[in-house]
Structure formats: C-alpha cells, structure tokens
Amino acid sequence: MAAVYKSISKSSATKVDAPSNGIKRNKQRVLILSSRGVTYRHRHLLNDIASMLPHSRKDAKFDSKTKLYELNELAELYNCNNVLFFEARKGKDLYVWLSKVPNGPTVKFHLQNLHTMEELHFTGNCLKGSRPILSFDAAFEKQPHLRVIKELFLHTFGVPEGARKSKPFIDHVMGFSFADGKIWVRNYQISEVEASKGDEEEDKSHKSRGGKDTDVNLVEIGPRFVLTPIVIQEGSFGGPIIYENKEFVSPNQVRSDIRKGKASRHNARAEQTVGRLSRKSDLGLRTKGPRVAKSELDTKMLFA
Known part of the structure; x- marks a missing residue:
C-alpha cells in the first residue's frame, strides 16, 4: 500500500510544469461521466459535483459496464489524469469509481444517503469556480487504505491554483469524515458575519491585535452523500486487488x-x-370446506 501511495505522488509530480516565468502549475484535470441507467437524482449529483470542480470535464454517458479499461483512453483523449465514473445498477444502486490515470490506483465506492442541492434548499452559497479547502478526519492517517483514498480525493476534489475556469477565491470547505466504515462527505460555505457587540473589552483587544470584528461560520451548501469503500485496485480500472472490504454487503444481497x-x-x-x-x-372434527346446497329430500329438511 505504501508503494501505491508513492506512485500516486510521483504521477502527480509529473504533471507539475515549470514554464519560463518560473511559476509551477499543477495540471490536475478530472473527467466526470456516468453509465447508462442513472436516475435523475444521480444526474443532479453529477451536475452538482461538476459545478464545484472547475478543472473537470464532463462527457457523454459510457455505454459499457464491463470494459471500464476503455476509460483510460477516453481520459487521455481529453487530457485528463483523474476519472470520476458513476456506475448505476438496476436503476437503484449507484457505484462510484475513482481512478488515477494511467497507472492507478482505482477505488470503488458504494454511494448511499444521497441528497442533492436541489433537494436540500440550504441557505449557503459559494462562487462558481472558487477553490475549496479540503478537510479530512484524523482517521485518514491511521489506516493505509484510507491514506490512498485521501490522496485520490486531494487530486480529484482539490482544485489546483490557476486551473482552467477557476477563480482566485477560497470560500467553501469540503469535509470528509470517516465513521462506521463509511466516508461522510459534506460541503460548507465560509461565511463571515460582523461580530456582536456583547463584550466590548474583547472587541478592543481583538482590534489591538490587528483583527477585524467578524465571526467566521460554516453554512452547509450541499450536496451530501456517504461513500462505502469496496475494493482498491493497483492499476487504473484493472490490476490486482490490494484492499477489499470484507464487511461490505451488496444491496442485491x-x-x-x-x-x-x-x-x-x-x-x-x-x-x-x-x-x-x-x-x-x-x-373427527369438522373442517371448514366449500358449502354445498342442501337437498329437499335431506333427512333434516323432511323431519324438521
């Protein structure tokens, strides 16, 4: 697992170019696409994620669900080195593939508890094309497979500085928490509000230190969803399995x-x-059966 972690770092280092002006640019680009059979909620989630990632490229639906290795050629065609693929099964289940092209690794997730921006109606908002701050739980540094997943999240959801269609602002936070064997993903707006005039002494001491009278709060934007890691493959959409979640039970089962x-x-x-x-x-008890019409010559009818 440590070798895979180093390979990811090397592959990302190859995408950092030093132009003539001496400013290095991290050329991370993400290809986002889905399979056939996605529902409208899955499609809205894909649009929400694409709107949050200015360095992403959307493509048409991918027909095959077995020849996923063809996504490597598609990513190279669009000059992308990360692939975020949504695979729908039976119109109910949604699986997410996250891969580092072309050398891997690849992580397969099962997505649950999906709530899009359109459903939640949160008051938070952020500038389209702004760069996010990625916040990870401390548990991502304790297990090797979580370190690999964290590195893939950094390359996929971390918008590099000076990326295509990106704005020079940081006004939202993406939080990744690990609990109960699942990864909980949330998105918050960084809101600055004027401080209340409750305690004048604290305001004066704050001003003396050169600060401003503002309170920083987090307001949820959406979308929110939960990812369950299933397997990690060494290559890009192929190769040996280096991690498998033994506790995962498929929704079909x-x-x-x-x-x-x-x-x-x-x-x-x-x-x-x-x-x-x-x-x-x-x-010898009488059991209930179909009723038979009584005859006029029946004994009970004659001698009643």
Missing part, C-alpha cells in the same frame, strides 16, 4: 435476504394451516 425472510414466513403460515387441518381430521 440485502434485498434477496428480505425476500427470503418474507417467503419463509409465508411458508411457515402455510405449514401451520395444513397441520391444523390434519389434526382436526384425525380427531
């Missing part, structure tokens, strides 16, 4: 278990009904 549970309860009720009827017949 969850739905199958729910259906089997309902079927087992139905079978148990059917078996109880058959057993009850058989016991009644053994005891």
Whole structure:
C-alpha cells in the first residue's frame, strides 16, 4: 500500500510544469461521466459535483459496464489524469469509481444517503469556480487504505491554483469524515458575519491585535452523500486487488435476504394451516370446506 501511495505522488509530480516565468502549475484535470441507467437524482449529483470542480470535464454517458479499461483512453483523449465514473445498477444502486490515470490506483465506492442541492434548499452559497479547502478526519492517517483514498480525493476534489475556469477565491470547505466504515462527505460555505457587540473589552483587544470584528461560520451548501469503500485496485480500472472490504454487503444481497425472510414466513403460515387441518381430521372434527346446497329430500329438511 505504501508503494501505491508513492506512485500516486510521483504521477502527480509529473504533471507539475515549470514554464519560463518560473511559476509551477499543477495540471490536475478530472473527467466526470456516468453509465447508462442513472436516475435523475444521480444526474443532479453529477451536475452538482461538476459545478464545484472547475478543472473537470464532463462527457457523454459510457455505454459499457464491463470494459471500464476503455476509460483510460477516453481520459487521455481529453487530457485528463483523474476519472470520476458513476456506475448505476438496476436503476437503484449507484457505484462510484475513482481512478488515477494511467497507472492507478482505482477505488470503488458504494454511494448511499444521497441528497442533492436541489433537494436540500440550504441557505449557503459559494462562487462558481472558487477553490475549496479540503478537510479530512484524523482517521485518514491511521489506516493505509484510507491514506490512498485521501490522496485520490486531494487530486480529484482539490482544485489546483490557476486551473482552467477557476477563480482566485477560497470560500467553501469540503469535509470528509470517516465513521462506521463509511466516508461522510459534506460541503460548507465560509461565511463571515460582523461580530456582536456583547463584550466590548474583547472587541478592543481583538482590534489591538490587528483583527477585524467578524465571526467566521460554516453554512452547509450541499450536496451530501456517504461513500462505502469496496475494493482498491493497483492499476487504473484493472490490476490486482490490494484492499477489499470484507464487511461490505451488496444491496442485491440485502434485498434477496428480505425476500427470503418474507417467503419463509409465508411458508411457515402455510405449514401451520395444513397441520391444523390434519389434526382436526384425525380427531373427527369438522373442517371448514366449500358449502354445498342442501337437498329437499335431506333427512333434516323432511323431519324438521
């Protein structure tokens, strides 16, 4: 895993050019695209992320779900060295592939708890094309596979200075937290509000230190979602698996278990009904059956 971490750093270093004026530019570009079968919520999430990343390039939907290695050629065609691919399954499940082209590694996530900007109606807002501050939980430095994921997040969501269509402002924060084996992603606006006049002595001491009477707050913008790491491959959309999440259960398996549970309860009720009827017949008790019309020559009808 450490070798993979070093390979990512080397691949990013190759994209830093030193022009004649001596200013180095980090040429990180991200290709964002999805597969066939995405829902409108998945499409809105893709548009939200693309609007937050001015160094990204959107492309049409990718037809194949098996030949993902062809995305490397597509990324080279658009001069991109990062790929963010949304793979939809059965119109319900969404998987996210994050790859470093062309040498890898590649991380596959399962995306859950999706809420787009259009759904949330948060009051926060940020300038389109501004650069974000990436905030990571301390847990990303404790495990090797989380360090690899953190480096990929830095290359994908970190807008380099002087990037294409980027603005020279930093007015929002992207937070990545790790809890319960999942990565929780949030986006906040950096809001500066004038300080209240509650404590005049603190204001005077603050002014004496050269500060301004402003309070910095974070206001959520959206979108918000949760990523569950599944596997990490050494290459770009291929190669040996260097990490696998043994605790991950696919949503197909969850739905199958729910259906089997309902079927087992139905079978148990059917078996109880058959057993009850058989016991009644053994005891000579009358069991409920289809009603038969009484005849006029029946004994009970004649001698009533």
